[in-house]
Amino acid sequence: MLFNSFEFAIFLPLVFLLYWFVFHKSVRVQNIFLLVAGYVFYGWWDWRFLFLIAFSTTLDYTVGRWLGSEQNARRRKLIFMLSIIINLGFLGFFKYYNFFVDNFILAFSRLGYHLHAGTLKVVLPVGISFYTFQSLSYTIDVYKRKMEPTRDFISFAAFISFFPQLVAGPIERAFHLLPQFYAERRFDFQLAVAGMRQILWGLFKKVVIADTLATYVDQIFGNYAHLPGSTLVLGAVYFAVQIYCDFSGYSSIAIGTARLFGFSLMTNFSYPYFCTSVASFWRHWHISLTSWFRDYVYIPLGGSRGSLFRTTVNTLLVFTLSGFWHGANWTFIIWGLLNGLFILPHVFRTHLLKQRPAESTSPLIRFVQMAFTFGLVTFTWIFFRSSSSQQAFEYIHGIFSRSLFTYPVQHGMAMTLPLIAVLFVVEWMRYRQVSWVQPPRLHPVLRWSVYLIMIITCLAFYKQNQAFIYFQF
Amino acid sequence: MKRFLKYCLQLTLLVVLVLSASLFFVPDVVSENSILAALPDKEKELAQLGPGKIVFVGGSNLSFGLDSKTISDSLHKPVMNMGLHAGIGLEYTARNIVRFAEKGDVIVLASEYENFYTDNFYGEMELVSVLFGIEPDGRALVDIRQWRHLAPYIPTYSAKKLKNFVPSLWQRHKQLPVDIYHRLSFNRYGDAFVHWQMPDQDYMPCTRNSGKEKLNPEVSVFLQQFRQDLVARGARLLMLPPVIDREAFAAQQTMIDSVTYMLKKNDMAYIQEPVNYAFEKPYFFNSYYHLNKKGVDIRTQQVIRDLKPYILNNNP
Incomplete structure (x- = not known):
């Protein structure tokens, strides 16, 4: 269901009225209703995608609970890695499978080996990159003990499938949005x-x-x-x-x-x-994705704390990944890399001045x-x-x-x-x-x-x- | 909450009021000079032709794709090209033509393929323009079921009318040139001819069938009824494939096969294989359905060849 469609023009007022007049008795009831609304909204494209989002939700909820109760650091890491591999595995399969197969075959054909591998007609589920990243942010924050794992499956499922931002963001952080699902909500005119x-x-x-x-x-x-x-x-x-x-x-x-x-x-x-500046541009454009990469990729890699060389590599890597996140095409990778290159003068100046240029x-x-x-x-x-x-x-x-x-x-x-x-x-x-x-x-x-x-x-x-x-x- | 709902309701009512006023009282300054406005002109010409005529019915593949005078001269019959725009929809286009059918007439239906498998069948914005801006009497031909499909276009149409009307207030005396989509761009046979002298333009390729498309089940029922209505008036229906560029033909191949099969099953087979109306790109003007003059000439000869046995021998 597109925001700019007549279906949504009917869906939104209907959900709004039911939410505030019929399902307003308790937060739990409201959350169940939002969950159903989210699944209707998402299933409107293709009901088969619902299995994917339900699986992703169940997986990350279970992993979160598991990480919360597990004290052994090695086992925690193992559980965490498992979640990352499965989440990114799904994303990789649906989004990047054909890209890798095509490029693999092309690379071998350049070397004189002609391989034949079938590409699949994989239908890309709408918004998979967005909700996968949102779900991942929860797992990472629980793993790093930045937040307590939720014990409320309905709230968590409603958080993942919250229809206003389900298919194209903003990619919310669990610590920001999830607590709002626990709190009582009153209608505010302003x-x-x-x-x-x-x-x-x-x-x-x-x-x-x-x-x-x-x-x-x-x-x-x-x-x-x-x-x-x-x-x-x-x-x-x-x-x-x-x-x-x-x-x-x-x-x-x-x-x-x-x-x-x-x-x-x-x-x-x-x-x-x-x-x-381009650096400033990226602090103001698609802020939810940029800050996601900053917090979960750039900073764990060392950010700008290391040598100039290391900072440069980190910057280029993060922007290339960000480009690749957009789609399985070299155009996005080049786009990301170019943005990374355009930021480098700012990186050099900041490194030399030890502070952001005025x-x-x-x-x-x-x-x-x-x-x-x-x-x-x-x-x-x-x-x-x-x-x-x-x-x-x-x-x-x-x-x-x-x-x-x-x-x-x-x-x-x-x-x-x-x-x-x-x-x-x-x-x-x-x-x-x-x-x-x-x-x-x-x-x-x-x-x-x-x-x-x-x-x-x-x-x-x-x-x-x-x-x-x-x-x- | 009450205050919020009151405001929302008030704003909605205000919008509905303005749109309704625009729909019924504001002149449609764009449509009144567009190709859609040629519909009453064509109908007037058609009404004067008398019985025994050949009438081409369909969308712009006809209006931008025939030399009807040559067909008339070759087959020794009066010819009228009623093709205008696929957005008017097969349902309205066909229903509208029945009232003009007379004994001995041959109605040649060459509708764009999309008319058989998308909501195009019911008509789109162009039909709303016709019903509210060009031919209000035509509303009598539209039933509730068709209105349901047209309803989403009505607010947009009203708003567009208003958008076009406001600047026209200070450009009232500005004469628009007769371009390819102008009311006056047709000859008396109903063929668009202004573009015949123009260089070709690039156009967007046709979207490939995704495999999810399905034939509209209402089309075959409708066509059966259409044929019966024509026969009742002593006229005949012939199905002719529309002309289309070869790439677009390949892109729509799956659905074209389905359309062809459906027509055959209903004893209304195309009188020529669709592939024979799939032309190379150099014969197209500015769309994969619009021919340039070279294309028009070739298609016209093909149509004459295909119609000849049916017209001269009076084959059923």
Whole structure:
């Protein structure tokens, strides 16, 4: 079930009303109901996926209990490793099996050995990378004794299958979200209203901006060989905005929906395109994944505490893994590695200065830094969007040609540029916390007019079956 | 909670009110000049032709894929190409044509394959545009079951109308050029001809069948009824495969086979093998269903060859 579908427009109010009016007697009843709602939401894609999420839930719950009661360090480690292997094994099988088989065969064929191995038609379960990582965070935290294992299976299962963030995050940490399933939840008017506003803004970003840009991005990336460099630059910029609106739109809807049920999810995006360095960008983009890799991979590897060489290796490794997390394709690996490389100057400076470099206070310098960072990040998005690394390199080759200095082929600029402008102006005002545009400060008539216009605009731009980009991960 | 629900309800009512007002009172400034607006024009031409005509019925594979004058000259029969847009749906397109059928008419149905195995059969946004912006009388042809499928498109259509209407207030006198999707881009035989002189454009490839697609079981029942209705008026129905580019044909092969089998089983087999209407890409203009002039000429000759035995010998 997509957030931007008519099914969800019926599902959400129904679940909301039942949750607060029928199943409000106790937290346990509410959790059972949320669990059922989560399974209905997830099973809407394919009911067979439910076995997978149920297995993952049971496994990690059992492992958590086991780790909690086991005192022997060696046995604890063994149990922990078993959980990791099974969890990542599932992820690896569903997501990476064909990639490894294809590359293995290719590598041997280059050496003159022609192997024949069948690839499987593996259907990738929606959001498997997200809930596997969320579930893993629980096991790791219990193993490291950062949190007590839960004894409440229903709460744990509802935590794993919590429908607002089940298929595309934010990847919540158990220590943040799980306790909210134990606590009594009362309806909070302000929280619910703020949630609705966030849902509306998220839908606007997805339906109006991302889906409109998607049409032109598909055209440009689909015909890159015949287009001038200037249009290819435009296509890359379009995609940078599209993926931001698509993914942050999803996160906004997820966070807003969770608020309607009395839950608080972590922030996943914090104005990343206003960052003045790639390192800063990654602290503001897909925060839940970046912090996951930081806490569970980068820091255990030694983080930045070792030598400069070790820090460099750790950084590149984490970004490459992060790229690989996105999908079984070399394009994602190159994308991750490139981001890692772009962060290295920051790593070197921090290592030499022994502290994070201070940010400039000059607006002009900051603007130039923002534009430069946006340029670098947009460059990496070319790999992310391309279907193969060869396509990405050809696309880049197409950009750096004489035609770069020609006027771009239109591709809906009259429609897209005003939308991009609206996005950046609104985001800038929110970023700068301009008080007069905060909804509670607006006159009710103006505020309701804005809501009405946004809803009508969303409907006017609505296209059926426009999935979110991150669902494929 | 009461306050929250009250606000939600008020906002919902406000939205419904605005959309309803837009649906019934705001002019559809885009559709009134689009190819959809050519439907009443084509119907008017068709009504003047009299009995014994050949009528092509389907989507844009016909409107962007025939030279009806050549067919008329070759087969010595009046010809009308009623093809317009697959989004109008097979159900409405076919039902709408029955009232024009007369004794001795040959109705050639060449519907896009998607009309047989997706909700395309019931119509999409284009049909909503026709029913509310172009041909309100057509609503009488739509039953409750079909309305259920069209319902999700209605709020979007109302909102789109409003979105297009607002800028038109200060661009009222701006004349839109007659482009390929304009109401006036058709000749009197119903063929879109403006693109015949234009260079080809790149287009998105067809999505490959996933294996999950199923034929719409209502289609065969509907087609049987459609044929009976035509026969009752003294007309004949011939099934012709739509033209499609070879890659798209391969992508949809599974479902094309299913469609072909279903039609055969219902004694309504295509008069030619579908593969013979799968053309190479250079014959297509801007979609895997839209032919350029070269493609139109080849397809027209193929259609003449295929129809000849049925028209001249009056084969059943």
